[in-house]
Amino acid sequence: MKVKIHRLFQHLLETVDAAPQAIVGFSLSGSPVLGDYLDDLDPNQSLDWNGRDFRGLPELRDHVLRQAGLIGLCDAKDVLITAGAAEANYLAIMQLLQPGDEIVIETPGWPQAEVLAKAIGAKVVKVERQEADAWALPLDDLAKAVGPKTKMIFITNPNNPTGDLLGQSEMAELVRIADGVGAWLLVDEVYAGLEWDGPRGPSVAGMYARGITTGSVSKALGLQGLRTGWLICPDAQMVMDAVILRENASEIMNIMGEVIAEVALRPARYAMAMEKARSEGAANLAQMDAWVKAQEGLSWIAPRAGLIGLGRLPQGIDSDAFAKFLLGDPYRTFLLPGSAYDQPGHIRLGVGGGAGVNLSDGLDRLAQALRDWP
Numbered sequence: 001m002k003v004k005i006h007r008l009f010q011h012l013l014e015t016v017d018a019a020p021q022a023i024v025g026f027s028l029s030g031s032p033v034l035g036d037y038l039d040d041l042d043p044n045q046s047l048d049w050n051g052r053d054f055r056g057l058p059e060l061r062d063h064v065l066r067q068a069g070l071i072g073l074c075d076a077k078d079v080l081i082t083a084g085a086a087e088a089n090y091l092a093i094m095q096l097l098q099p100g101d102e103i104v105i106e107t108p109g110w111p112q113a114e115v116l117a118k119a120i121g122a123k124v125v126k127v128e129r130q131e132a133d134a135w136a137l138p139l140d141d142l143a144k145a146v147g148p149k150t151k152m153i154f155i156t157n158p159n160n161p162t163g164d165l166l167g168q169s170e171m172a173e174l175v176r177i178a179d180g181v182g183a184w185l186l187v188d189e190v191y192a193g194l195e196w197d198g199p200r201g202p203s204v205a206g207m208y209a210r211g212i213t214t215g216s217v218s219k220a221l222g223l224q225g226l227r228t229g230w231l232i233c234p235d236a237q238m239v240m241d242a243v244i245l246r247e248n249a250s251e252i253m254n255i256m257g258e259v260i261a262e263v264a265l266r267p268a269r270y271a272m273a274m275e276k277a278r279s280e281g282a283a284n285l286a287q288m289d290a291w292v293k294a295q296e297g298l299s300w301i302a303p304r305a306g307l308i309g310l311g312r313l314p315q316g317i318d319s320d321a322f323a324k325f326l327l328g329d330p331y332r333t334f335l336l337p338g339s340a341y342d343q344p345g346h347i348r349l350g351v352g353g354g355a356g357v358n359l360s361d362g363l364d365r366l367a368q369a370l371r372d373w374p
């Protein structure tokens, strides 16, 4: 079946055309520039395929395992380099789900799994995170939602869009639930490394034979334009199935993405970049938190991890109408309405963009729009 557009993407398409003057909602760290990498690049680098492995550059796959804490738990052959976490999710979902299968997903959550599952003709079963429960994933509900037809459970950890975080014991419980029915457990961890109140969640690929971890250099490192991410899974057939689907889509990785990502994930460089991302993200988060607290009628559960959270609008304001109002004159400010995540009373607030982002400008405009709302 045809893949249909989701509200979130529809909104992004429309607002790019509207040329906003401010953005409240940067969802990735400040982005480096190409010049930051030139000293480490070889001018004689061939622009052919990497010529070494269809799974991606071996040294890059080693770095991927290291940053995920999977050395000794997984092997480089379990890693497939992909065009972002988006392609990694795509390959896994398209190859593992069949029409009539069930997939259990979280809401609010990243919409990709639902969009693809519907196109496949699979049944989507949603488990609701509640704001009253600080957006925690209700594992009891999830256990009830899973059954013999469940082929896959898909979640984000840290969660997009609430910033909730599952720790070791919750992940172990999730594995137990998935294992009980033999389901694949796909955990998208694009925001990993940006935990504000606890350790990084464990990567599921090291915990479960049917665990699939997806991630990328897009968020914490701000390298979204490289289109470089990964899928990690200890099941060799699953990784091969992903390679086969990719062969029939984009065939191979883009070499510049692989080469620059390999430099970016070298241990010393990665540690420095993460320190910067964490300190800048934490500063923006503190600013946002203070701002939210100062707004009449606006509230949020500050993200425990990652660069986005959901703000609850004052009673009676619809997020779509408000996002449209905010995008118009004189505010000309972009944010994602909660409707993109089935939360029409919320807006998505982002603290990405690093130290260079002019968060105050967007927040001033947002505060004014809230005051002016008819």
Ligand SMILES: Cc1ncc(COP(=O)(O)O)c(C=O)c1O
Binding pocket: 027, 083, 084, 085, 086, 087, 110, 156, 160, 188, 190, 215, 216, 217, 218, 224, 227, 228, 229
């Ligand atoms: C949860 C989640 N998964 C995947 C993606 C896609 O990221 P990438 O640039 O790695 O493809 C995003 C991007 O916003 C995301 O938030």
